[in-house]
Amino acid sequence: MKKLAIAITGVAALTGSAIAADMLVKAPLAPVVRAVSWTGCYVGAGGGYGMWNQDNQTILTGSGSAIDQQHTDGGRGWFGTGQVGCDYQFAPKWVVGAFGDFDVSDIKGTMTLPGIPYQGDEKERWSWAVGARAGYLPWDTLLLFVSGGFTEARFGAVNFVDTGGVSTGISTQEATYNGWFLGSGYEYKLDWMPGLFWKTEYRFADYGSQTNPTVFTFNGSPFIYSVESHKYVQTIRSELVYRFNIH
DSSP: OHHHHHHHHHHHHHHHHHHHHHHHHHSOOOOOOOOOOOOEEEEEEEEEEEEEEEEEEEEETTTOOBSSOOEEEEEEEEEEEEEEEEEEEETTTEEEEEEEEEEEEEEEEEEEETTTTEEEEEEEEEEEEEEEEEEEEEETTEEEEEEEEEEEEEEOOEEEEOTTSOEEEEEEOOEEEEEEEEEEEEEEEOSSSTTEEEEEEEEEEEEEEEEEEEEETTTOOEEEEEEEEEEEEEEEEEEEEEETTOO
16 A cells, blocks of 8 residues: 555656646747837838929019019929938937938929019929937837928929910029928838838928029020029928838
8 A cells, every 4th residue: 555655656746747847848938029229220212292382573683673573383293202311219218310311303383473474384303301300209119200400402494485385485594492491200110021110201391582593595695584482392201211220
């Protein structure tokens, strides 16, 4: 009887050890959750829709006196964009960074000269911007931010026609405008692949006022009229962003 009790005790001990070992082997490991770090550099590409408005006035080149009232023209269209930048996360819910981007635009509209009266097609051809942004993380995969900085835009030549659509032989040359911008938006981490984010941003840019002399298209000689134009551009842009620090 004593030997039987010893045997049963031994079998129970061995069985318990085997079961415990089997549980240790088969027990699933808890996943390691790592917070997203926004410190690092990135590249992005995408596109968007833009609208420009301009306050125009026709003036006499020699005297500078206006020959019509200031009026507003506008344009609409699409653009593609590319961007590079770097961010730094601190405190730990805040992010600051710097960036630069370049847009290739097809934002077209009409410039009018009611005092003559002539009009012509005008297009924003490209723009670039450099700036900084600051943002807050409501959770570690979403950044809400504001941005601002310097921007430059190139507008194409305008060939004026009369009210019947006949060419007048008068045009303005291509012109570059400098100004500032303010923006706001969000950036969100996607689950498609490591390092991939989606960013959407609204921007308002003020390119200031500039006087553009008109010329005779046929021989390039100066014309008596100039166009004083103050341009404003609004854009909505959306990009896929790849961050190099996330694997």
